[in-house]
Amino acid sequence: MPRRRFHSLISAALLSCGLICNLSMAQQVLRVSAIPDEAPTELQRKFKPLGAYLEKKLGVKVEFIPVTDYAASVEGLINHKLDMVWFGGFTFVQANVRSRGQIVPLVQREEDEKFQSVFITSKGDINKLEDLKGKTFSFGSESSTSGHLMPRSYLLAAKINPDTDLKRIAFSGAHDATVAAVAGGKVDAGALNISVWEKLIAQNKIDTKQVHVFYTTPGYFDYNWSVRADMPSEMQKKITEAFLTLNPASPQDKEILELQRTKRFIPTKTENYKAIEAAAHNAGLLK
Structure with a gap:
């Protein structure tokens, strides 16, 4: 093999390894936030047992990072300052539009199908x-x-x-x-x-x-847990499974679910929020 081609292959392999290693290191801490739709102390109280549960299930440190307003939650996820955010339907739409379709909604509460x-x-x-x-x-x-x-x-x-x-x-x-x-x-x-x-x-x-x-009001789709599309698919799968396996028959899981004001989480998808996007356009709130 020509020396120049050999060196090119080695460089490509090292670059690939570097990207993977950096991504792996980044996922040693899962930075989580939520739209500030309630008092900061209440958001922290609700998240604490969920964060501990996710740490055990995912094998990474989970850190809750409060944000000052709704816009900060959108910008934080898009700009890689956050890894997962509890969005409302409208903030999910804003984030997805701003990122040109690079936000993935993973799960929602059962109640969020007809909020x-x-x-x-x-x-x-x-x-x-x-x-x-x-x-x-x-x-x-x-x-x-x-x-x-x-x-x-x-x-x-x-x-x-x-x-x-x-x-x-x-x-x-x-x-x-x-x-x-x-x-x-x-x-x-x-x-x-x-x-x-x-x-x-x-x-x-x-x-x-x-x-x-x-x-x-009549019912509509609302809240979800969202991540960026560039999060490794294996991590997305692990997060989704962690939420879906929460069982109200378990006292520990029941506490988490009650704090999240639900009986169970279910999968969700971007298409569920098309009506929210249309409503935002009609109301002149989404340019």
């Missing part, structure tokens, strides 16, 4: 969406599926333009903050995801005589 938003108020004269005209209103984060995109979509379907028909709109930043804004009289009404609403009721953190639901 819902609730509209809440403390006012006796608000009983349907049309009653919101001329009122003050709070969404959650601007990038929230269940706290903004889908509520806005259903308002538009009811021929209510939030930007012109409401007296004032605000963005609380998180679902629990929306409840606080309505309960505290800062706004007449607001919208949030049904899961957080039900959790706050179960924890006796809401006086339903003071704040009540007056409209619940």
